[in-house]
Structure formats: structure tokens, C-alpha cells
Amino acid sequence: MERSGEGRAIQLAAEGSQAYSAAMESDSPNSPKRSLTETIFVIFLRVVAIACLWFGLQYWSMLVGYSHAGLGRFDLLSLPWRVAAAGLAVVFPVAALGLWLGGAWGPVIWALAAGGQILMFGLWTQIFGHNPLAIVLHSVVALVYLAFRLALWLESRHKQESVTVDLL
16 A cells, blocks of 8 residues: 555646646747847857956966066055056956846946056057057947947847837
């Protein structure tokens, strides 16, 4: 008799888990699919995130003396370089995380880091030197980002126009 009681308990547990999984499956097909523009935008953000992580690692390696033959160590830098390098060593990896996760704050943090580098290498060249490649690359990334945002806005507008309810 105990065996039949145990068997019934196992059968009830199996039925309960099947009912639970069936309830969970009904939600899955209703998830919206990403458009091609959205998919390419996510890939773009992740490529920029990898670049930001690389920039952050470069600044950290400079500050701890791993690169530049140890000449870029924090204690050997001038005050402007200490402030800029320490700030960018923190901001670039945070921007990378935000971009990779697709958070709304990721591009904002990236804009702060990119703006800092553009100011360093474009405006204050007598202190930080001249690096036109960094300025051009950050500008191109900003323009591509704005183009994607415009394309996504137009796409969402088009979707809203196609799904309207006319009451007249």
C-alpha cells in the first residue's frame, strides 16, 4: 500500500511540473523579435564595448607601470595626466559594461569618456600630445550611433503607423 501511495505522489508531482512547464511555454512565443536594425545595433554596441574595455585596460596597464616601459606609472605622471588617466581607467570599463548590457547609461558614460579623450588630444595638445586617430574614431562612433538611433526611431514610427485603430 505504501508503494501505491508513493507512486501516486510521484505521479502528482510529475503532473504538477508538466502543468507548470506548459504555463511557462505559453509565454515564450509571444516575445517580440528584433529587427535587423536592432540586431546590428546591438552588435555595434558590443564592438564599441570591447574597444572601451581595451582602452580601459591600456590606461590601467600604463598606470601600474606594465606598459611604456614603466614610464607611465601613476607616481611618475604629471598632475594633468594623473587626473585624466585615472579617470579614464575607471570610466572606460564602466562604459564597456553599460554598452555590453545595452543599458541606457552605457552610451552616456561612453560619451563622457570619449569627450574626455577628445578634449585631451584635441584641445589640450600641449599637455597630452596630439592623437588624431582617437579623435576621428570617437567621432565616427558617435556619428554611427546617431545614425542607428535615427534608423531605430524611424522604424518604430513606421511600426506605429502600420498598427492603428481608426474609429471613424
